Each structure stands twice: as structure tokens, then as C-alpha cells.
Amino acid sequence: MKQPVKPSDVSIRIGQQMTLTIRSLGINGEGIGYFKKKIVFVPGALPGEVVHAEITEVKDKYAAGRLLRVIERSQARTTPPCPVYESCGGCSLQHLDYQAQLLSKKELVVQSFQKYAGLQQPPVADTIGMDNPWGYRNKAQFQVGSKEGRLIAGLYQAGSHELVELQDCQIQHEATTAMVDAAKEVIEKLGIPIYDERKRKGIIRTIVARVAFATGETQLTLITATTEIPREKELILELRYRLPSLVSIVQNVNPQKTSLIFGDTTKVLWGKPTIAEKLGSLSFDLSARAFFQLNPEQTVKLYDQVKKAAGLTGTERVLDLYCGTGTIGLWLAPDAKEVRGIELIPEAVEDARRNAERNQISSASFHVGRAEVLMPKWAKEGIQADVVVVDPPRTGLEPALINALLQVKPQRIVYVSCNPSTLAKDVNRLLASYELQSVQPLDMFPHTPHVECIVLLTLRV
Ligand code: SAH
Numbered sequence: 001m002k003q004p005v006k007p008s009d010v011s012i013r014i015g016q017q018m019t020l021t022i023r024s025l026g027i028n029g030e031g032i033g034y035f036k037k038k039i040v041f042v043p044g045a046l047p048g049e050v051v052h053a054e055i056t057e058v059k060d061k062y063a064a065g066r067l068l069r070v071i072e073r074s075q076a077r078t079t080p081p082c083p084v085y086e087s088c089g090g091c092s093l094q095h096l097d098y099q100a101q102l103l104s105k106k107e108l109v110v111q112s113f114q115k116y117a118g119l120q121q122p123p124v125a126d127t128i129g130m131d132n133p134w135g136y137r138n139k140a141q142f143q144v145g146s147k148e149g150r151l152i153a154g155l156y157q158a159g160s161h162e163l164v165e166l167q168d169c170q171i172q173h174e175a176t177t178a179m180v181d182a183a184k185e186v187i188e189k190l191g192i193p194i195y196d197e198r199k200r201k202g203i204i205r206t207i208v209a210r211v212a213f214a215t216g217e218t219q220l221t222l223i224t225a226t227t228e229i230p231r232e233k234e235l236i237l238e239l240r241y242r243l244p245s246l247v248s249i250v251q252n253v254n255p256q257k258t259s260l261i262f263g264d265t266t267k268v269l270w271g272k273p274t275i276a277e278k279l280g281s282l283s284f285d286l287s288a289r290a291f292f293q294l295n296p297e298q299t300v301k302l303y304d305q306v307k308k309a310a311g312l313t314g315t316e317r318v319l320d321l322y323c324g325t326g327t328i329g330l331w332l333a334p335d336a337k338e339v340r341g342i343e344l345i346p347e348a349v350e351d352a353r354r355n356a357e358r359n360q361i362s363s364a365s366f367h368v369g370r371a372e373v374l375m376p377k378w379a380k381e382g383i384q385a386d387v388v389v390v391d392p393p394r395t396g397l398e399p400a401l402i403n404a405l406l407q408v409k410p411q412r413i414v415y416v417s418c419n420p421s422t423l424a425k426d427v428n429r430l431l432a433s434y435e436l437q438s439v440q441p442l443d444m445f446p447h448t449p450h451v452e453c454i455v456l457l458t459l460r461v
Pocket of ligand 1: 293321322323324325326327328342343344345348369370371372391392393398
């Protein structure tokens with residue numbers, strides 16, 4: 001359906017073809033050009049390029065176009081190695097050389113601070129990248145379906161119900177790929193029915209493969225619509241035979257019509273319930289549903305940057321807000337006097353406590369609650385924080401938490417963010433009492449448009 005054309009938009013219409021000069025990259029990795037001052041997003045186009053595009057969407061504030069032809073090509077353009085690069089859509093920067101990706105992520109962060117924090121020259125460092133930006137993901141969570149009578153596994157295309165088969169996803173660790181391949185083969189060989197969402201019939205819904213980078217242990221989880229799996233014994237034997245690194249086979253049952261992957265019941269079919277993983281000198285036992293960072297190599301760099309920004313001397317009380325399973329707090333604990341974590345989800349807090357125990361760290365405690373409620377409450381009770389680390393979801397900090405920080409006034413705030421826009425907006429408010437010392441972008445997900453930042457703010461005297 002065509003969009004209604006506003007009077008201000010008479011100069012652009014759907015189907016119109018135009019030549020555009022691409023100025024920058026947007027937050028989803030699209031090229032950004034301007035046509036008569038209107039912003040036009042062109043996925044696949046790169047900064048510095050002149051392209052021919054056809055308009056596919058016209059809105060009040062922007063238009064979007066399909067890339068027809070690159071007229072002047074960027075030197076940073078490369079051929080994406082992935083065969084399903086276009087249909088999958090997960091790695092929307094694969095056509096950009098890796099060093100240029102790192103530069104463009106820094107640029108995105110700079111622009112965000114210019115736009116939302118009014119800082120013309122924000123102190124943004126060069127993006128910390130990976131030496132080998134491939135095979136970095138420790139977990140594959142692939143939906144199962146069928147195509148021309150063949151079992152396939154992959155991801156749904158963004159905004160559609162089309163399952164894109166991922167046979168050799170280059171950002172996955174090879175152990176996860178081997179596990180998905182083996183699971184597919186065995187399920188097919190034994191004739192175990194796959195789940196059909198429309199008919200609500202069948203058994204296997206999702207294959208989840210996870211590898212511990214530090215120990216090589218692997219865990220395979222099959223998410224099923226039914227409690228019973230036919231030929232379960234043979235399934236286990238075949239999987240073990242094909243995958244010597246396997247230490248844990250788990251079944252999770254999800255009978256619901258839902259887009260949620262996991263159901264409520266989890267059962268160990270064979271082996272241990274967990275795999276053993278390490279980050280630096282910390283050890284973790286990961287159960288099938290436990291949250292763990294997806295790129296362990298970069299996570300260590302991220303936490304080291306947090307430690308550097310926190311500037312600990314051993315006497316500080318540190319708050320780890322939005323602490324998840326407590327990994328940042330545990331990372332900092334050896335250099336602090338006390339660490340207190342706050343997290344909304346009780347199961348994550350239980351994991352955090354178990355992780356503290358597992359690593360014999362008694363100076364860290366973890367508390368269920370809302371950061372914006374618990375931190376001011378503690379402050380009233382005289383529990384004052386020297387350093388506060390925040391690592392909120394993409395939506396950023398609650399306004400109430402920003403107010404609480406401005407009242408409680410810790411000496412240092414270390415803000416870990418996966419969204420430069422909400423980060424810059426939140427920092428803008430904290431500038432009322434804080435000085436922005438440094439912004440360190442870090443590439444947690446090479447070839448995708450995501451960028452993490454570690455920001456240090458110090459209290460103004
Ligand atoms: N710091 C963790 C990851 C944090 S992800 C790590 O490094 O692994 C963000 C976390 O914030 C989620 O676990 C989410 O449950 C939690 N959360 C969201 N809103 C919150 C709130 N208002 N108070 C406390 N925790 C919150």
C-alpha cells in the first residue's frame with residue numbers, strides 16, 4: 001500500500017529513483033543520504049558512496065530506499081563471506097571492512113553525544129575490536145523447520161515468518177555449528193517429528209547449542225512441544241557418538257503457542273545439568289537457561305575497562321546496579337572493600353549468589369529489587385557508595401535512578417551501555433553534577449551494528 005503523501009513530501013514518492021551521496025551510517029547499519037534535506041536510509045550503502053536507489057517508504061521525518069546500484073564505490077566495501085547475508089539480516093555490516101566497522105561504531109557514538117548531550121567534542125576513544133572477528137558467539141539458538149521435505153535450522157528473518165537456514169554461520173563458534181549439524185542429522189535419521197507451528201503438531205521446536213570457551217565443554221538443549229521424545233535413548237547415544245565434547249544433553253518443554261523460546265520445564269536427559277566456563281580467573285557453572293554473555297573474549301575486555309574506569313584502591317564500596325548474574329561485581333570485588341549488586345529478576349540474583357560462592361568471594365552480596373528504589377533506601381540507612389556501576393537494558397536508566405544518583409552523589413559512576421542514544425541522553429542529565437571523563441566503545445558483536453560503551457563520570461567538586 002502506498003503511503004499518503006504529505007504536502008512537505010511532494011518531492012519524494014514511492015517508486016521514485018534517485019542518486020544519493022551517502023554521508024554516514026545509521027544505528028541499524030544503513031547508509032544515510034539526503035534528498036532535498038530529507039533523510040533517506042539505504043540499507044547496504046556505505047559512507048562516501050554515490051548510489052542509485054529506489055524509494056520504498058516515505059514517512060514524515062524520513063524516507064527509505066532500496067539500493068539499486070553503487071555508482072562510486074567505497075574503498076572499505078568488501079564482499080560479505082556469508083551466503084545468506086541478505087536474507088538473514090543479522091550481520092548488516094558484513095559488507096564493510098572490519099577496521100572501517102570499528103571506525104563507524106566510534107563515529108556513531110560521537111554523533112550520539114553531539115546530538116543528545118550537546119557535546120561537540122566528546123572524549124570518545126577508538127573502538128576496541130577483535131583480532132579475529134569471527135566465530136565469536138558461544139551459543140546458537142536455532143528454530144527448526146522443514147524445506148522441501150528436508151529438516152532445516154536457522155533464524156526467522158526480521159519482521160517475517162520466513163525461516164532462514166543457517167548452515168555455516170560465520171560468527172558462531174564452530175563447536176556450536178557442529179552440534180546443530182549433528183542434532184539435525186540425528187533427528188532426521190530417527191524420524192523424530194519437528195514441530196509445525198501452524199498445525200501445532202510435532203515435537204522438536206528449537207536446537208540450542210552452547211560451548212564453554214575456557215574448557216571446551218558443550219551442552220545441547222532440545223526444546224520440544226511434548227514431554228515425551230520418541231527414541232530418546234537412541235537419540236542420546238547418537239548425539240554422544242557424534243559429539244565427543246558433549247557433557248550435557250537437556251530437554252526443555254514448551255507446549256505453548258508463543259514466540260518465547262523456553263518453556264517452564266527443564267530436564268537433564270544425559271550428563272551434567274551445567275557446563276563449566278571461565279572468564280579471567282572467575283569460574284561459572286552454566287545451566288541451560290542461565291544468562292551468559294555471548295562473546296566471552298570481548299566480555300573480558302569489557303569488564304577490564306569497567307575495572308579501569310572504576311579506579312579502585314581496595315577501600316571502596318561499589319554498587320553493581322542491573323547486575324544480572326553478578327559478573328561485573330565479582331570481577332571488581334578483589335579490588336574493592338565491598339560490592340553490592342541489585343537486580344530485578346530473582347533467578348538471576350540466585351545465580352549471582354551461587355557464582356559468588358563458587359568463586360569464594362565473600363565481600364560481594366546480591367539483592368533482588370529495583371535499582372532506583374534500593375539504592376536511595378540504602379543511602380538513607382547510611383550505606384553510601386563510592387563507585388556505582390550501571391549496566392541497564394537498551395532503554396537506559398529510569399529517570400528515578402538518575403535523580404537518585406544526583407542525590408546520592410557517588411564519586412564515580414561507570415556506565416556500561418549497549419545503546420549510544422539512551423546513553424548520551426542519560427549522561428546529559430548526569431552532567432548537572434558530573435564531569436564526563438571518558439567514553440570507550442567496544443565491539444561485542446562484530447559485523448552487526450551493535451556497539452557497547454564504557455563511560456566514566458566523576459563528581460564535580
Ligand atoms: N550486568 C550484567 C547484565 C545486565 S543486563 C552482565 O554484565 O552480565 C540488564 C539487567 O537489568 C537485566 O538482568 C534486567 O533484569 C535488569 N533490570 C532491568 N530493570 C531493572 C531495574 N529497574 N532495577 C534492577 N535491575 C533491572
